[in-house]
Amino acid sequence: MCRKVSYLEFLSIVTFVVCLFFLHFAPWALANTYTVNDTADYTFPPSDGDPICFRWAITLANNHAGSDTIILPAGTYVLSSSTISTTKENNNAQGDLDILDDLIIIGAGAGQTIVDGNGGDRVFDIIYSDTVSLSGMTIRNGKAPTGDMGGGGIRTSAGTLTLDKVIVSNNSIATGTGANDYGGGVGNNGVCTIINSTIANNAAYKGGGVSNNGSSIAVFMSTISGNTDSVAAGGMLSISNTLVVNSTISGNSSTSGTGGLFSFGANTIISTTITNNSSVSGTDGYCNGTGATLSVQNSIIAQNEDNNCCYSIGMTSNGYNLEDTNTCGFTKASDLINSDPKLASLQNNGGPTFTHALQSGSPAIDAGTSVNMFPNDQRGKKRPCGAGYDIGAYEKCSGLLLFIPAIIGNSKSTQ
Ligand SMILES: [Ca+2]
Ligand SMILES: [Ca+2]
Numbered sequence: 361m362c363r364k365v366s367y368l369e370f371l372s373i374v375t376f377v378v379c380l381f382f383l384h385f386a387p388w389a390l391a392n393t394y395t396v397n398d399t400a401d402y403t404f405p406p407s408d409g410d411p412i413c414f415r416w417a418i419t420l421a422n423n424h425a426g427s428d429t430i431i432l433p434a435g436t437y438v439l440s441s442s443t444i445s446t447t448k449e450n451n452n453a454q455g456d457l458d459i460l461d462d463l464i465i466i467g468a469g470a471g472q473t474i475v476d477g478n479g480g481d482r483v484f485d486i487i488y489s490d491t492v493s494l495s496g497m498t499i500r501n502g503k504a505p506t507g508d509m510g511g512g513g514i515r516t517s518a519g520t521l522t523l524d525k526v527i528v529s530n531n532s533i534a535t536g537t538g539a540n541d542y543g544g545g546v547g548n549n550g551v552c553t554i555i556n557s558t559i560a561n562n563a564a565y566k567g568g569g570v571s572n573n574g575s576s577i578a579v580f581m582s583t584i585s586g587n588t589d590s591v592a593a594g595g596m597l598s599i600s601n602t603l604v605v606n607s608t609i610s611g612n613s614s615t616s617g618t619g620g621l622f623s624f625g626a627n628t629i630i631s632t633t634i635t636n637n638s639s640v641s642g643t644d645g646y647c648n649g650t651g652a653t654l655s656v657q658n659s660i661i662a663q664n665e666d667n668n669c670c671y672s673i674g675m676t677s678n679g680y681n682l683e684d685t686n687t688c689g690f691t692k693a694s695d696l697i698n699s700d701p702k703l704a705s706l707q708n709n710g711g712p713t714f715t716h717a718l719q720s721g722s723p724a725i726d727a728g729t730s731v732n733m734f735p736n737d738q739r740g741k742k743r744p745c746g747a748g749y750d751i752g753a754y755e756k757c758s759g760l761l762l763f764i765p766a767i768i769g770n771s772k773s774t775q
């Protein structure tokens with residue numbers, strides 16, 4: 361027996377079904393994608409059909425609830441000097457680009473998409489506890505105000521930041537000498553992951569390249585080079601858990617801090633090369649802060665200016681490390697001390713980042729381990745090559761091994 365459904369009942373059923381639809385599909389339905397098509401920098405809304413600049417795209421994404429995506433095509437996006445902040449402005453109206461919501465920004469590649477701070481304010485400011493991903497771009501010429509929680513290129517106040525195939529270069533903090541003047545390139549106050557990226561030639565009072573004041577930082581297949589600071593660490597300063605894998609820390613310098621990496625956390629370094637760092641009056645390569653620990657494996661810490669490590673307190677070698685002196689506590693049988701790694705200079709050896717190649721006869725060649733190893737080196741080349749895994753960020757293959765597949769590939773392609 362059928363009962364006739366009243367109009368009100370019908371309406372409530374329709375409402376219920378519509379609500380169910382949006383509950384299930386809202387995450388997809390709500391995400392917007394904004395494609396920037398104007399390299400200018402302005403804050404006013406475009407009328408229909410007008411170009412959309414990068415700053416306005418961020419404002420639209422900020423105002424639209426939920427995670428959105430901005431496509432940032434090839435081009436140089438210079439923050440306008442007329443919008444440079446004098447007030448540490450945090451609503452994306454002037455100066456730094458303020459991100460106020462979850463956001464994904466996809467550039468066309470670090471060589472093609474350039475975001476330039478124009479020397480007046482930092483470039484990106486992540487204000488809340490949001491999840492933000494930046495990929496395929498160069499972030500340069502930012503200059504954070506003094507006493508503003510750092511981050512000349514990028515500051516996070518909290519949340520989760522991922523940098524993938526990004527170059528952060530030539531950013532700084534404006535002449536500050538205070539506790540908040542940290543992180544010339546990246547000032548992290550949340551969770552930060554850096555992948556396939558370069559942090560180069562940035563400067564700050566504390567932590568020239570990177571300062572991690574948040575809960576953790578992880579660096580994979582990346583290079584931190586040529587950064588400078590005054591009192592803490594030229595390359596990277598970290599106060600919490602730090603993971604560095606398949607990466608290079610090279611040519612950074614400090615006045616009275618550590619040249620390369622100085623950390624207070626529980627630290628793990630695997631398959632990494634730390635070299636050519638310097639400090640006027642501090643440690644040149646790596647130093648554990650008070651209470652810090654370091655587990656290090658399959659890594660080169662060598663040829664830093666005067667001393668590679670400050671002392672061996674808190675240092676645990678898990679073997680297969682190489683040092684050209686004996687200051688890092690490399691005491692396992694598989695460790696190599698007082699050994700010249702025969703590193704070539706930092707340069708483009710393939711892959712998205714610069715690396716130090718191993719020269720012929722390097723004791724690091726085939727002296728590493730398969731334990732905890734990624735299947736590739738920093739450049740993305742397959743490991744192992746030759747008789748075993750190499751120590752450090754770079755896996756050397758002989759010219760012959762590279763050449764034979766090329767011949768086979770060519771002969772097949774001509775058939
Ligand atoms: Ca949004
Ligand atoms: Ca800001």
Ligand SMILES: [Ca+2]
Pocket residue numbers: 445448449450451452453454455456457458
């Ligand atoms: Ca701003």
Ligand SMILES: [Ca+2]
Pocket residue numbers: 725726744745746747748749750755756
């Ligand atoms: Ca090898």
